[in-house]
Amino acid sequence: MIDVTIANFEAEVIEASMQTPVLVDFWAPWCGPCKVIGPILEKLETEYAGRFKLVKIDSDQEQQLAQAFGIRSIPTCVLLKNGQPVDGFMGALPEGQIKAFLDKHVPSAGEVEAEADEAAAHEALADGDMEGAIERLRQAVQAAPDNDDARFDLVKLLLELGEDDEAKVAFAPVIAKAGAVRRLDSLKRWMDARDAQANVADPEARMAELDAAIAANKRNFDARFARAQLLMAYNQWTAAMDELLEILMRDKAWSEDLARKTYIAILDVIEPPKPKVAEGQVPPEDPVVATYRRRLSSVVLS
Known part of the structure; x- marks a missing residue:
């Protein structure tokens, strides 16, 4: 007092x-x-x-x-x-x-603990301690199971490290609400892209096959989307968004907005955590994310 x-x-x-x-x-x-x-x-x-x-x-x-x-x-x-x-x-x-x-x-005790664990995880990431970051994020999710931000960071990090099975286990408790929570939906789209490529024995050959199909017909949107998913599976984010833009420039509403929704999912996945700022202030935006947001707006609104 x-x-x-x-x-x-x-x-x-x-x-x-x-x-x-x-x-x-x-x-x-x-x-x-x-x-x-x-x-x-x-x-x-x-x-x-x-x-x-x-x-x-x-x-x-x-x-x-x-x-x-x-x-x-x-x-x-x-x-x-x-x-x-x-x-x-x-x-x-x-x-x-x-x-x-x-x-x-006021925040619950679990929320306070989860926030501290999240902060510690981000510090561990900055120091290159991936295992330490994963452990602190697991603790954050355990302390506050409804903390979607901590769960997003945990699943994202596991996917980045190629731990897809563990990522799916961590994601399972929220899969039912993925359709209603955009960032969770974005993770699911990334996991779907990785699953779609799991049985591709030769990614380079598959890419060449898709390139040939697109060269033969620039409006082969199925091939373009498959190419974007292949790029997503290997974390080639800007190339994947470039391919999705090619679809959007030709057909904005193709396949029930699939290209646009997948593009937004990539933006969610690649956006780094924003630092806390005082009310009324706007945190800085990652330059790559900012550039590709503008490109999407330019195409969708044109």
């Missing part, structure tokens, strides 16, 4: 809430209910183990802050996330109701 004044409000509340939800307790020394709720809030801050930050503001001493939040009675608690108030309550609520309030807004 931290006592906040106008001097440290920016750092302890606004900036801190960019990383962790901040619960502001407006109180005063003469307030009886404040003395009841104060120890409950401090107890919960300990129990939640860093999932939210508790600060206290003496509304008598810090009237400017109290007025800024429109405080009319105390105790009043206001929760901030990403620098903005998102919810609050007045009065000395019982512990159970305060926990219910917090649970609506």
